[in-house]
Amino acid sequence: MPRNTSSRHRSKPSKGEAVQIVSSTGKHTFSLNHRALMKILLTKELKNVHVVLISVAGAFRGGKSFLLNFILHYLITNEIATSCSDTSDGFAWSVGSNRHTTGIWLWNKPIMYKLSNGQQIAILLMDTQGVFDSKSIIKECATIFALSTLLSSVQIYNLPGNIQDDDLQFLQVFTEYGRLALKETNQTPFQTLHILVRDWSYPYEYAYGKDGGQKLLEDCMKVNRNLAEEKKQLRIHLQSCYEKITCFLLPHPGFKVATDPKFRGELSDIEPEFVNHVQELLKYLIDEENLTPKKVNGRLITCRDLFHYFKVFMDIYADDQIPSPKTIFLATAEANHISAVMTARDYYNKEIEKICGPTRSYVSPDALLKEHRRIVESAIQCYKKIPKIGEQELGHSYLNNLKDQLQKELKMIMKRNEVKGRRLLTSFQPMTILFIIIFVIIAVQATGIIRLLLHHIFSSESLLIIIFVLLLVFVLKSSD
Known part of the structure; x- marks a missing residue:
């Protein structure tokens, strides 16, 4: 696919703000802000639009929020940030050793992007709480990282210094989930994983940037006979679970960034080599071929679908225990079926409105019932054609749920039609x-x-x- 970052593909700059959608309860668990998430994802303009969710996850104090502001500015303006003001109005960040971001934050104004094929997609940016800080327990870290991995279509895994085996081990639970999904659907469960190594200190071995990063990744992911069996399987499964895994190496941003408590993001205080490679990184990330829309079971999902995936995944991580890969798989299947039911219901409502919508005249009850039955059959076929996970466990119950919903719709439609009939008689x-x-x-x-x-x-x-x-x-x- 040709590279295209022309500004004509972007929406006009619009003011927005970072909104916290997942917050800590203070008891090592998290809660979802349904209202805030609805305002972002369920607007009339966005709910049926396919979505690219770019999330940054990794260790705390790794510069994730600062990096997201560069991405945000580039997405909106198609220009590289050149001053402090360009990166100060986005996601909140601070200097120092203590964590700043807690929970999960979304930019509340998705950026509309027109692909070369004419399709409009919505790009969402997600900032996450850093993992492995002194205040969080393993369950909290696992929850945040899991939500980032399961919900994003483009995950930037922010790593300090180098790629360690521990960093890959943290992805193991998702490789187990991925194996279940692959066995059931034969579809790759995740889209893109960008491993971003910060403060890379060995450019004489692997050069800064994409090419050096890719060589480092290839060496790290090699499976040879000297490798322990567990590590072999991890690498094999990890590569099978993602459509694309890449790596990018960034140099250190400079002494002043790391040690000056008054640093506020001025590019003049950052090492030019770091700025140059950030520019390269942004052009690479926002290349059309790397803006991967979110898919589940091979099907592109909409902003409305994403809302339901948020809810389902938050539910399974609300307990005290870390959910098993099987539990994650069944939760994905549940959200998948909910999405299919809603798509079929939308089809029904659209077709029945052509018969007796608000602008249509009165229809005789027999004729209306006949049309209802015809459209229900088509809606059921629409539901069945949608690829779904866990069809054996959930398919029958959700199909019955769809039929029940359409029967309730019919009752309301019949009542509205009766009102039209009485008005007609009165007239x-x-x-x-x-x-x-x-x-x-x-x-x-x-x-x-x-x-x-x-x-x-x-x-x-x-x-x-x-x-x-x-x-x-x-x-x-x-x-x-």
Whole structure:
């Protein structure tokens, strides 16, 4: 796919802010801010748009939020940040040894991006709490990292210094989940993993940037006979679970960045070599071929689908225990089926509105029921055609759930249709009375005897005037 970062593919710059959607409860667990997430993902403009979710995860105090601000500025303006103000209005960050970000934050104004094929996608940026700080327990670290991995389509794994085996081990639970997904669906469960090594100190072995990073990654992921069996399997499974794994090496940003408590992000205080490679990194990340839309079971998901995945994954990580790969798999399957039901229901509502929507006239109950049955059959076929995980365990119950929902929809539609019928009948009553009066007058006039008696009272012109007045009254009454 050709590289294309032209500004015409971006939405116009819009003000936004970082919003916390997952927060700590203070008891080593997390809660989801449903309202905030709904405002971001379920707007009329975005809910049916495919989504790219870029998340940065890794150890605390690793510069994740600062990096995200460079990405945010580049996405909105198509330009590299050149001053402190360019990176100060995004995700919050600070200098020092203590963690700053807690929970999970989303930028509340997704960036609309037009692909070369004309498709519009929404790009979301997600900042996560750093792992392995002195205040967090393993369960907290696992929860944050899991949500980042399971929800993102592009995960930037921020590592200090080098790629260690411990860093790969942290991904092991997801390789186990991936094996279950591969066995069930034969689809790669995750899209893109970018390993970003910060403060790389050995450019004479592996050069800074993408090429040096890729060589380092290839050497780290090699499977040879001297490697322990557990490490062999980890590398094999990790590569099978992602569509793409890349690595990028960044130099140290400089002495002032690391030691000056007054550092506020001025590019003049950052080593030029670091800035140059950040520019290279941004162009690489925002290349169209690396903006991978989120998929589940090979199917592109929408912002509305993502909302339900957030809810389901938060539910399984709400317990005190870290969920097993099987539990994660079943949660993914549940959200997958919910998404399929909603898609089929949308199809039903769209088709039934063509028959008796708000702008349509009254339909006889028999005709409406016949159309309902036809559209339900099509909606069920729509549901069945959507690729789903865990079909054997969940398929039957969610299909019945869809049928129940459509039956409830029918009851509401029938009630609205009845109201239309009553209004139609009411509107006919004045017209019926009017025609009776006109008929009587004409009949009376046609009777010779009565016509002679009323000759001096009503002329033909008078009769026309009476009829005209009655028609006028009827029109005014109907307009009420």
